[in-house]
Structure formats: C-alpha cells, structure tokens
Amino acid sequence: MLLKSIHLENIRSYLDEKIEFPSGSTLLSGDVGCGKSTILLAMDFALFGLRKGELEGTDLLRHGKNNGSVEIAFEVEGNKIVLMRTLKRSKASVTQDSGIISINGREQELMPVELKSKILELFGYPQEVLKKNRPLFRYTVYTPQEKMKDILFDSESRLETLRKIFSVDKYGQIKNNAKLFMSELRSMKRENEAFTRDLEQKMSEKEERETEKERLMILLDKYIIEISGIDAVISEKQSTFDSLKKKMNEMYALKRKMAGIESELKIKAGRLPRIEKDINEVDDKISSLSVSDEVMDAVALHEEIKDLEQKKEKAVSEHAVVSSEQLRLESVLRNGICSFCNQRVTDPADFRKHLDEKNRICEELKKNMGFASVKITLLKERLQAAEKIGHEKKLLQEYVTRKNQLEAESNSLAADIVALRSELDSLTNQAGNEEELEKSYNSLQDEINTINRSRNETEKSKSRCEQQLYDIDRFLRSVEREIAEKRAAKEKIIYLNELINWFDVYFIPLMDIIERHVMAALQQVFNEFFQKWFSILMGEQFSVRVDENFSPMIEQNGYITEYTNLSGGEKTAVALAYRLALNKVINSMIDMIKTRDLLILDEPTDGFSSEQLDRIRDVIAELGLKQIILVSHESKIDTFVDNVIKIYKEDHISKVVYN
Ligand SMILES: Nc1ncnc2c1ncn2[C@@H]1O[C@H](COP(=O)(O)OP(=O)(O)OP(=O)(O)O)[C@@H](O)[C@H]1O
Numbered sequence: 001m002l003l004k005s006i007h008l009e010n011i012r013s014y015l016d017e018k019i020e021f022p023s024g025s026t027l028l029s030g031d032v033g034c035g036k037s038t039i040l041l042a043m044d045f046a047l048f049g050l051r052k053g054e055l056e057g058t059d060l061l062r063h064g065k066n067n068g069s070v071e072i073a074f075e076v077e078g079n080k081i082v083l084m085r086t087l088k089r090s091k092a093s094v095t096q097d098s099g100i101i102s103i104n105g106r107e108q109e110l111m112p113v114e115l116k117s118k119i120l121e122l123f124g125y126p127q128e129v130l131k132k133n134r135p136l137f138r139y140t141v142y143t144p145q146e147k148m149k150d151i152l153f154d155s156e157s158r159l160e161t162l163r164k165i166f167s168v169d170k171y172g173q174i175k176n177n178a179k180l181f182m183s184e185l186r187s188m189k190r191e192n193e194a195f196t197r198d199l200e201q202k203m204s205e206k207e208e209r210e211t212e213k214e215r216l217m218i219l220l221d222k223y224i225i226e227i228s229g230i231d232a233v234i235s236e237k238q239s240t241f242d243s244l245k246k247k248m249n250e251m252y253a254l255k256r257k258m259a260g261i262e263s264e265l266k267i268k269a270g271r272l273p274r275i276e277k278d279i280n281e282v283d284d285k286i287s288s289l290s291v292s293d294e295v296m297d298a299v300a301l302h303e304e305i306k307d308l309e310q311k312k313e314k315a316v317s318e319h320a321v322v323s324s325e326q327l328r329l330e331s332v333l334r335n336g337i338c339s340f341c342n343q344r345v346t347d348p349a350d351f352r353k354h355l356d357e358k359n360r361i362c363e364e365l366k367k368n369m370g371f372a373s374v375k376i377t378l379l380k381e382r383l384q385a386a387e388k389i390g391h392e393k394k395l396l397q398e399y400v401t402r403k404n405q406l407e408a409e410s411n412s413l414a415a416d417i418v419a420l421r422s423e424l425d426s427l428t429n430q431a432g433n434e435e436e437l438e439k440s441y442n443s444l445q446d447e448i449n450t451i452n453r454s455r456n457e458t459e460k461s462k463s464r465c466e467q468q469l470y471d472i473d474r475f476l477r478s479v480e481r482e483i484a485e486k487r488a489a490k491e492k493i494i495y496l497n498e499l500i501n502w503f504d505v506y507f508i509p510l511m512d513i514i515e516r517h518v519m520a521a522l523q524q525v526f527n528e529f530f531q532k533w534f535s536i537l538m539g540e541q542f543s544v545r546v547d548e549n550f551s552p553m554i555e556q557n558g559y560i561t562e563y564t565n566l567s568g569g570e571k572t573a574v575a576l577a578y579r580l581a582l583n584k585v586i587n588s589m590i591d592m593i594k595t596r597d598l599l600i601l602d603e604p605t606d607g608f609s610s611e612q613l614d615r616i617r618d619v620i621a622e623l624g625l626k627q628i629i630l631v632s633h634e635s636k637i638d639t640f641v642d643n644v645i646k647i648y649k650e651d652h653i654s655k656v657v658y659n
C-alpha cells in the first residue's frame with residue numbers, strides 16, 4: 001500500500017484541504033495543535049470508518065459543521081483506489097453514511113461495514129483477524145499517537161490479537177474442539193455401554209431358545225414319522241375300503257339289475273295267462289265259424305249280376321219305347337187320324353197289325369224283364385252268401401294267425417321266464433351276503449375315520465411345533481442381529497476408549513506443546529527485532545525482551561526495570577522499538593499482507609535527546625520502506641527525510657505547505 005493523497009472537508013481543524021503524499025520518507029511537521037494527527041485520524045476514518053468508543057464522529061466533524069468528508073487515494077499492488085466517507089451531524093450525534101470506493105476507476109457505493117471488509121480484503125489481512133482488523137493495521141502501519149502506549153500494556157488484547165494473527169489461536173481452538181469431540185465420544189461411549197448392558201442376558205436367552213429349538217426339532221421329527229406311519233396305514237385301509245366300495249357298488253348294480261329282472265318276470269308271468277285266455281277265445285271263435293266248402297266266385301257273380309242288370313235296363317227302355325208306340329197306335333186306331341200327318345187313317349188293319357206286333361214285343365219284353373229280375377235276385381242272394389263265406393274264411397284265417405302269434409309269444413315268454421329265473425338265481429348267488437359286506441364296509445369306514453382323527457391330532461401337534469419353531473427362529477434371527485449389533489457396539493466402546501485416551505494423553509497435550517513452541521519461536525523472533533530496534537535507538541546500555549505474554553521486559557545493568565520507572569525518552573524508545581518489532585515480525589511472517597510498504601509514526605520521538613533524534617535517521621534507513629510518514633514537530637527530523645509537508649493553523653483553520 002502506498003498513500004497518494006487525502007482530502008479533508010470539515011474535519012477537525014480542516015475546512016477543505018488536500019494533502020499529497022510522495023513516496024519515500026515524508027515528515028508532517030508543524031506546531032502543537034496545527035492539525036498533523038488530524039490527517040492520520042482522517043485516514044483511519046476513511047479506511048475503517050467510525051468505531052464506538054475509539055473513533056467517534058464527534059471526534060472528527062468540525063465544530064459548527066453538519067457535514068464532512070474524507071477522500072483518500074492509495075495504491076495496492078498497482079491498483080488505484082479512491083475511497084470516500086462522509087459524516088453527518090444529527091441532533092444527538094454524528095453518523096457516517098454509505099461510502100464510495102473506486103478501484104481503477106470503477107466506482108461502487110457501499111455501506112460502512114461492506115466498505116471496511118472490502119478494504120481488509122484489499123489489504124490481504126487474514127480472514128481470522130478480519131473482526132479484529134485494526135490491531136493488524138495498528139501494529140504494522142499506523143498507531144494513533146495516544147494509543148501507542150496501549151499496545152505496550154494491554155497485554156491480554158495484544159496477546160489475543162497476536163495469537164489470531166499468527167494462527168496460534170487455532171491450537172487452542174483445536175484443543176477446545178478436541179475436548180468437545182471427546183465429550184461427544186464419551187456420550188457415544190455411554191450410549192454404547194447402555195446399549196451393550198444386556199448382551200449377556202441376550203446371549204443366555206439365545207442359548208435357551210436354541211435348546212428349546214433342538215427339543216422341538218426332535219419332537220417334530222417324531223410327529224413326521226408318526227404321520228407317515230399313519231398315512232401308510234390309511235393308504236392300506238383305504239385301498240381295502242376302495243375295493244369294498246367297488247364291491248358294494250357292483251352289488252348295488254346287481255341288485256338293481258335283479259329288481260329289473262324280477263319286475264320283467266312279474267310282467268311276463270302276468271302276461272302268460274292272459275295270452276292263454278286269448279288263445280282260448282280265438283279257439284272258440286274258430287270253432288264257432290261254419291265255413292262251407294262250396295266255392296263260389298263272388299267276382300263272377302258280381303259280373304253276372306251287372307250284365308243282367310244292364311240287359312234289364314235295356315229291356316225297360318225298349319219297353320218304354322214300345323209302350324209309347326202302342327199308345328200312339330191305339331190313339332190312331334181310336335181317332336182314325338194319323339198323329340204324324342193328321343191324315344185320316346185309311347188302313348186301320350195295318351195299324352192294328354203294328355199294334356199287335358207292338359203288344360207282343362211289349363209282352364215279351366215284360367217277360368224278359370221279370371225273368372231278369374228273378375235271376376238278379378237269385379244271383380244277389382248267391383253273391384251275398386259267397387261274400388259271407390269269404391268274410392268268415394278271412395276271419396278264420398286271421399284267428400288262426402293270431403292264435404299262432406299268441407302261442408309263439410306264450411312260448412317265448414315261458415322261455416324268457418325260465419331264462420330270467422336262472423339269471424336271477426345266478427345273480428343272487430353272485431351278490432353274496434349283502435349284510436356282511438355292508439357291515440365290513442361300515443366298520444372299515446369307522447376305522448379309517450378314527451385313524452384320520454388321530455392323524456389330525458398329530459398334524460395339529462406338528463403344526464403347533466412348527467409354529468413354535470418358526471417363532472423361535474424369528475426370535476433367534478432378531479436376537480442374533482441384536483447380539484451382533486451389541487458386539488459391534490462393544491468393539492466400538494474399545495475403539496472409543498482408545499480414541500478418548502489418544503485425545504487425552506497425546507493429542508491435547510500435543511496441541512499445548514505445539515502452541516508453546518510456536519509462541520516461543522514467535523517470541524524469539526520478536527525479541528531479536530525488539531532488541532535490534534532498541535539498540536539502534538538506545539545503544540547497548542539496556543537489554544530488552546518480551547515475556548510469554550509479549551509484555552516488554554527491560555533490563556538495565558543486570559536489573560529488571562519497570563517501564564514506569566524509565567525516563568520519558570527511554571519510554572518512547574521502548575514503545576517505538578516494540579512497535580517496530582511488531583511491524584517487522586508481522587510483515588515478515590505473514591506473506592499475504594499488502595500494507596508492508598507503508599509505515600506511519602505519529603510523534604515517535606517524544607522526549608528524545610538530540611542524540612537519540614539522530615538515530616531516527618538510522619531507523620528510517622534500516623526500515624528501508626517505500627513510504628514512511630513521520631509526524632513530528634522536531635525540526636531536526638526535516639533533514640532525515642525525503643519530503644517535508646508543513647502544516648500550520650490560522651484562524652482555527654489548518655493549511656498545508658509543501659517544501
Ligand atoms: N471537532 C473539532 N473541531 C475543530 N477543531 C478541533 C476539533 N477537534 C480538535 N480540534 C482541534 O484541531 C487541532 C488539530 O489537532 P491535532 O491533534 O491534529 O494537532 P497536532 O498537530 O497533532 O498537535 P500535536 O503536535 O500536539 O499532536 C487542535 O487544535 C484541536 O484542538
């Protein structure tokens with residue numbers, strides 16, 4: 001970091017003033033109260049903002065002004081940074097507003113806290129000390145005039161800060177974490193101990209169940225053998241039973257068949273007398289028929305009757321014709337006039353002759369007709385008789401056939417009856433003793449039922465036994481899992497014990513040792529620088545070092561001298577040497593810090609003799625920094641530095657003059 005300029009508006013004794021800082025060594029010189037320290041306070045404010053109890057707004061804002069600001073320009077590793085913060089007076093206090101930071105021309109408005117962390121980041125201060133930022137800046141770059149002696153005496157805060165800066169604190173933190181971790185481990189151990197307390201009990205429960213399991217396995221085997229024995233007996237009995245059942249079924253079938261035959265026999269036996277009765281009736285009918293041997297041809301008779309009837313009809317019609325001619329001739333003869341020509345009959349004899357002829361024909365036709373009628377009647381009687389004989393012959397024939405049928409049926413029925421009786425006899429023999437068969441069937445059935453019941457009982461016992469075995473197995477699986485977990489927990493307890501012991505005996509003491517060693521190394525380096533700077537300032541008449549709290553120890557002429565007993569110049573020399581030693585130790589041991597090029601010392605020579613003042617030249621040369629800003633009203637120092645900025649105050653307003 002190199003400071004370039006600072007612009008103050010309404011800050012303490014300043015109204016509006018810009019101070020440019022060259023590189024090399026620069027002295028801010030001026031009378032008491034001219035405004036030197038104000039420049040440095042303004043820089044502190046610009047960089048880190050207001051801090052309650054340390055840098056209040058009222059310490060900075062010029063009396064009578066309501067607003068003020070500081071703008072600081074500096075370079076960090078080639079980056080040009082401009083930072084401005086403002087102050088505002090309210091009724092009760094003076095507060096800071098948001099500020100503006102410009103990095104290489106890129107402006108950003110940030111809240112005070114954000115600005116501060118941005119600056120710390122730019123300065124490369126370690127994260128661990130971000131919260132305690134100012135000490136690092138104070139120990140290395142700038143300590144306000146009146147705070148110089150605080151560093152020497154506030155051993156607690158200084159030690160804490162140094163431990164943080166040099167990461168020594170982490171050993172304490174590691175130790176605390178280790179202790180926390182140990183208490184976690186102990187609570188884990190206690191949990192595991194509680195968990196494993198019943199391991200023995202679980203193991204004996206497991207043993208008990210295993211013995212019970214063995215007993216049940218033997219019992220189960222016994223049941224299995226018993227059941228298979230019963231099954232063999234059942235299967236044997238069952239096959240006997242099945243064959244008995246088959247026989248029973250066969251017997252029942254025979255019985256059904258026999259019943260069928262018996263009913264058929266009954267029907268047939270009942271039918272036989274009826275057939276015999278029918279035969280007798282037919283015999284009676286046959287004997288009642290007196291069939292003559294005369295053979296009469298009914299068809300020829302029929303033909304003859306038909307022929308005679310035709311002839312008779314012809315004679316009747318001829319008779320009608322002749323009768324009508326007879327009547328006409330009688331009329332002609334009676335009237336004497338021809339009925340055809342209405343002529344008078346001239347020849348009645350001829351007519352009479354005709355009439356006689358006609359009478360004769362008529363008589364002959366009448367005779368023929370009577371003869372034919374008689375013959376027809378006779379023939380019809382004969383035909384009737386012929387037809388009756390034919391009918392009775394037919395009836396006889398039928399009766400004979402019927403009788404023959406009945407006799408055949410009767411014979412067949414008799415034969416059937418004989419056959420059925422013999423079949424029935426044979427079936428009755430075959431059927432054997434039904435009662436015996438049923439008895440042994442039922443008794444075997446009872447026997448099988450009894451055996452089945454006993455099998456069911458054994459099966460139930462077997463199932464109970466299997467259920468018990470299943471429950472035991474389940475229990476064993478769960479208890480084995482538990483035992484395994486508890487054994488693992490036991491192992492874990494051993495491991496936890498080892499771990500706790502390792503932390504207790506090795507790790508935590510080791511952290512103490514490391515911490516002591518690191519602090520001792522730091523102390524040694526610090527002492528070397530402290531003694532070096534003090535020697536430059538005071539010569540070899542004093543020996544200085546720091547104790548384990550980094551409190552200064554001063555030895556003069558073999559005696560430890562209290563700081564308070566030193567002279568003013570000696571006190572200033574101790575404070576300056578301490579401050580420079582701090583600067584060197586921190587800058588040389590923490591690489592990331594980017595503020596090591598700048599050192600600001602406000603009145604470092606208070607109470608110095610002229611000879612001591614001369615040594616400041618050596619200090620500046622020895623420091624060899626790119627930028628040193630010294631504040632002093634010692635005019636002698638003007639000659640030691642590269643640049644002098646003169647400050648004077650006029651009418652309560654500070655002004656700057658460059659030489
Ligand atoms: N709020 C303020 N308003 C106006 N002036 C103030 C205010 N606070 C302090 N001052 C004055 O500003 C002046 C400059 O003070 P400063 O501390 O900068 O002086 P100095 O040059 O460092 O003096 P010394 O050499 O004694 O250290 C002093 O006169 C001081 O009284």
Ligand SMILES: [Mg+2]
Nearest residue numbers: 036037038145
């Ligand atoms: Mg001052």
